[in-house]
Amino acid sequence: MRLILLGAPGAGKGTQAERLCKTLDIPTISTGNILRAAIKNGTPTGLKAKSFMDAGQLVPDEVIIGIITERLAEEDCREGYILDGVPRTIAQAEAMERAGIVFDAVVSIEIADEAIMERMSGRRVCESCGASYHVVAVPPRQEGVCDSCGGQLVQRKDDAPETVQRRLEVYHKETEPLKAFYKERGLLRPVENQSSVEATSQAILRALGR
Ligand code: AMP
Numbered sequence: 001m002r003l004i005l006l007g008a009p010g011a012g013k014g015t016q017a018e019r020l021c022k023t024l025d026i027p028t029i030s031t032g033n034i035l036r037a038a039i040k041n042g043t044p045t046g047l048k049a050k051s052f053m054d055a056g057q058l059v060p061d062e063v064i065i066g067i068i069t070e071r072l073a074e075e076d077c078r079e080g081y082i083l084d085g086v087p088r089t090i091a092q093a094e095a096m097e098r099a100g101i102v103f104d105a106v107v108s109i110e111i112a113d114e115a116i117m118e119r120m121s122g123r124r125v126c127e128s129c130g131a132s133y134h135v136v137a138v139p140p141r142q143e144g145v146c147d148s149c150g151g152q153l154v155q156r157k158d159d160a161p162e163t164v165q166r167r168l169e170v171y172h173k174e175t176e177p178l179k180a181f182y183k184e185r186g187l188l189r190p191v192e193n194q195s196s197v198e199a200t201s202q203a204i205l206r207a208l209g210r
Contacts, residue, residue, distance in 0.1 A: 007109035033130035056166035
């Protein structure tokens with residue numbers, strides 16, 4: 001199963017991807033997590049990406065295309081993968097098509113901007129492994145500590161309200177057109193956000209015919 005998870009920032013792509021990769025036994029590839037790790041390690045890619053990310057802007061397409069083609073060529077992606085947060089522009093989608101990267105389905109998680117603004121204030125991510133939590137909806141077993149790796153949970157810099165607003169604008173302008181792009185290719189599976197993480201996971205699996 002080769003899958004793309006589309007949706008606004010804060011729609012729950014990361015949370016759903018983590019659950020789906022266990023159910024489907026394929027890796028999740030999150031360009032956001034790859035970039036945050038690159039920043040933490042001070043790599044040239046990280047240095048290039050940091051100012052864009054802090055400002056809530058997209059990192060240039062050529063940086064992303066390089067990262068994703070390299071990552072998808074790795075051994076663990078042979079049986080399939082879940083892409084979380086990529087492609088985010090038509091140019092990225094076209095570059096992947098040209099590179100022969102194909103998909104079985106594109107799940108678009110649908111949620112109103114107002115719900116996202118509310119939700120983002122409670123989001124926490126693991127500094128070490130990138131797992132995401134929410135203080136109310138998906139709390140860790142121990143406050144501030146990652147269930148999977150014991151790392152520290154922090155609030156992302158780009159989850160500040162004015163940056164979230166900017167990221168939503170960028171989403172509507174740059175990323176949302178991908179829905180029409182994949183609809184034309186018969187791949188789009190829109191899924192309404194549900195009142196719980198579990199219910200949304202079920203809705204996604206139904207949309208995938210599982
Ligand atoms: P995310 O964790 O997916 O919300 O990504 C956080 C930030 O990383 C975004 O706001 C962008 O600045 C950058 N980023 C992640 N994935 C992409 C992508 N596919 N294209 C451009 N920028 C990206």
